[in-house]
Amino acid sequence: MPGIRESRTVPYSAEQMFDLVADVARYKEFLPWVIATRVRSNNEEEMVADMVVGFKSFRESFTSRVTKRRPDMIDVVYVDGPLRDLDNEWHFTDLPEGGSRIDFSVQFAFKNRVFEALAGQYFDRAFRKMVNAFEERARDLYGSSSSSAQSVA
Template structure:
């Protein structure tokens, strides 16, 4: 199953980054290709959410179950949509009171093997664009990093 695993050190606390990632209802404000989100239920430790993604005339809806273990981990499990499988995991490793390592792992399988091969060629670029969007959102919410 194709995927990406990366770790980024960020100048924000693990709690801040957890809150940013867990705020699925605001993804359309800053993530590329996210047209709309709808949180169907959220009890604090588990959320069910729909996400409408689009590029030009293409639109697809994904439903996911999001398990939250505050402030350490967020696991996203694919429930329904155009893919066969899509799971990702965020782990927030505190480094200090004002920084953390954000570990991100995503694995996916398309229903169509040819589409998976084609999409896989662009996945890395799309992934990097989304990582940059999360980092820019953190700066918008929490301020620019301070030099030590």
């Protein structure tokens, strides 16, 4: 299954980044290609949410189950939609010098292998754009810091 993994150091706490990533209802405000979200159920440990993504005339919706372990981990498992599979994990670790390290991975499989091969060519660029959108959202919500975020992929 194609996938990608990245680590970033950011000047925000693990708790702040956990809250930002767990706030699925607000994704349409800052994530590229997210048109709408609907949270079906949500508690401290688990959420089930629908998301509509689109680009130009392409539009698809899917459902995911989100397992939350505050403030360390968010695990997203694909439930239903146009893909065969989509899983991603977020791990948040506070750093002794301040800020936190975010480890993110995503794996996906399309039902159509030809489409999977085509999408795989653009996935890396789209993934990086999405990760950058989370960082920009953190700056908007929490302000900037003298320490700058950096990629350690």
